[in-house]
Amino acid sequence: MIKADVLGKASVASTKRSKLRKSLLHHAGIYLFLLPAIAFFVVFSVYPILYSFIKSFTNWPVYGSSQFVGLQNYSQVLHDPVVGTSLVNALFYMVVSVPIQVVLGLLVAIGLDRPMRGRAVFRLMYYIPVITSWVVVTLLFEYLFNTDYGIINWVLESLHITHTAIPWLADRYSALTAAAILGGWKGIGWAMMIFLAGLQGVPDELYESAAIDGAGKWQRLWSITLPMIRGSFFFVTVMLVMGSFQVFISVFILTGGAPANETQVPLVWMYQQAFTNLNFGYAGAFSWIITGIIIVLTVIQFLIFKPRGAKEA
Template identity: 35%
Template sequence: MHTLKRVRLAIFLGILPSLVIYLGIAVLPIAISFYYSFLNWDGFSPAVFVGLDNFIEIVKDIVFWSAVKNNIIMMGASLIFQIPLGLLLALLLNRPLKGIKIFRTIGFFPVVISSVIVSLTWGMLYNTEYGFINGILSAVGLDAWQHNWLGDPNWAMVSLCITYIWQNCGFFMVIFLSALQGVSNEVIEAAEMDGATGLKRVLFVTLPMIRDTLWVTVIFSISNSFRVFDLIYVMTAGGPAHNTEVMTIYMYNNSFTSLRFGYGSAVSIFILAFSLIVIYVANKFTNKDN
């Protein structure tokens, strides 16, 4: 028993530095935001306690609910396109071919590029006057298809989703590659002997064996979609007319542009609540067969 206590103490001392850092950079800021969410404070004058007024104002604000809708659109785009594209790339690159590591690096490259660089690059591609996309459409005689991609309310969110998918599908590709390389070759060979080849093997052998990884990517996808900020802020700053504004940008504008730090803190609590609820529901679905 004495030895067991010493082992537990050693484990606790080992994780203590990481625990302190986590509490300092994650839990403490959430607690401070929760405290400020009940205040009216501009960062300079004395804070005034307003109770639930900030939360009531948020619920009544149409712009906030528009931001929620845009976050849901980003989440849907991620779930419907990012994960399948990442899985497809992983399946294509999970082969013992010469030079395959180069293609894997190219597939992962957008993930390691700064979001600001990605935003500026895609912003130039979408540019109305000299952008590559409109230039190609003009060159092939499709001038009628040209758009102000980031300025048109009907196309701005679609354009951002395309950029978001391109930037992050490589992240899921690497996760799926790791899972696929853990699938036993004996199982694959046995499936091929039983006639399960091509798409049939993927659907009935490969996917069931990496099911847990698939659900992990779903959770990652949901959480990332609620944290997206820099990509949209650089490309559109939430415009035109709030049509691409997500909750993080809504919080930023109210906190640092309007100097309503109490209100912005209340928004951050809403973002946390939405994220936890959606992830909880997703976890319920992922664990229903366990």
């Protein structure tokens, strides 16, 4: 009996190995096609991330070997007043740009979710800014807000609202507002597409039942539409908040952090420290601090948008 049991277990193990071997051979082609993408991801994403984390604890010169300095770079970042300014500016950018994209993106999505003539054309028109180069649209906004020959100042002076040119890009909060309006305008089409995908997953029967019960348009919006696209709200807000702390091109072109670093944002300051001052260890430490901030904000958003029926951890 014992010998039979041993032989039976060996037979089962042999059968499992045979099935596993056949499965690997059957999917070998798939793995071969995935291998270049995985290798590319590891070499150009995973390795640089791990390498920057290790180097954030070192004095990282352009030439020569790195010297381990422990938490010195992190301490330097946390005691740098420009870092505090950049984080406050990023929060200001987020507070201005994110609501523009969420609110207007949702309204446009609701409007274009209904059957109408030329709906595809309107969707394309709203999405064009998303795929337009950041450099191009930033240069356009730089022209619009220029102190001497900008269109905005020209309109304000023509309407006698102001009598002197307003230096929009020379003041901290007016420059950040211009950058935030640019980011908000450019991202409306992206938010619209995500909300459209969510809206198309809402069953029409729910709206029909609510209409039969006498629910108006606003009641259907608050009671059906918004709860049903809760997941879309979570995804959109998380991505936009992350994007707010990664704003770079618009601020870099509009102000470059001037005047006196008052309009600095994290990525511009990080870039200048790394490639202007060649302080790579500082820049690496700052990048990981920003990563931690983004993770905390993401967790907070998850708690806000957590499904109502979800159990506490």
